[in-house]
Amino acid sequence: MVQIGILTISDRASRGVYEDKSGPAIQAWLERVVASPWTPVYRIVSDGRKEVAESLVALCDQDKVDLVLTTGGTGPAPRDETPEAMAAVLEKELMGFGELMRRISLEQTPTAILSRQTAGTRGRTLIVNLPGKPSSIDISLKAVFPAIPYCLDLIGAGRIETNPSELVAFRPA
Ligand SMILES: Nc1ncnc2c1ncn2[C@@H]1O[C@H](COP(=O)(O)OP(=O)(O)OP(=O)(O)O)[C@@H](O)[C@H]1O
């Protein structure tokens, strides 16, 4: 069965200072949109290159999930090191994901350009970064998810079908 990793990256949510709203928002979004069987693998980690890289490697190489959606740590603050962790673990970067999410997010907030979010592959896993704000989850996933099932096909990951009344996935003929 397809496994989807949901990785929340936040100093305060990982310490319990506030409740993680972004990880559950990703899970709820997927429950609405993904029609084929899948199981979530949820993890929460503090910011920091080493911690985030270790969590990503564990999800890809041990859990062998098909897709990882991260949230948080993509900005310019000193502790925001999700892109540095991505650079350490990715085999192929897919720059279009970050470009599209920033462009669409500009319709919501001018600070969208502060996110260094990206995506890429490690083995048969696709990793996609989302910003930390719970309100960024829907707009970001709506933008890039139509290309995700075909990307998973291309890398030899599991097959995902979407619920067409919610989102139409594009697979070129
Ligand atoms: N996982 C989350 N759950 C709920 N709210 C969040 C989450 N991540 C971020 N936020 C909210 O969005 C704001 C900005 O997010 P950002 O990732 O920049 O936080 P931060 O200042 O790096 O702090 P932290 O890493 O402790 O979450 C936070 O102050 C918080 O209100």
Ligand SMILES: Nc1nc2c(c(=O)[nH]1)N[C@H]1C(S)=C(S)[C@@H](COP(=O)(O)O)O[C@H]1N2
């Ligand atoms: N759609 C969307 N994108 C967004 C935001 C948002 O609220 N909505 N916040 C921006 C802000 S304020 C920052 S600092 C960066 C990085 O956020 P992160 O460090 O939580 O990943 O994402 C940006 N992208």
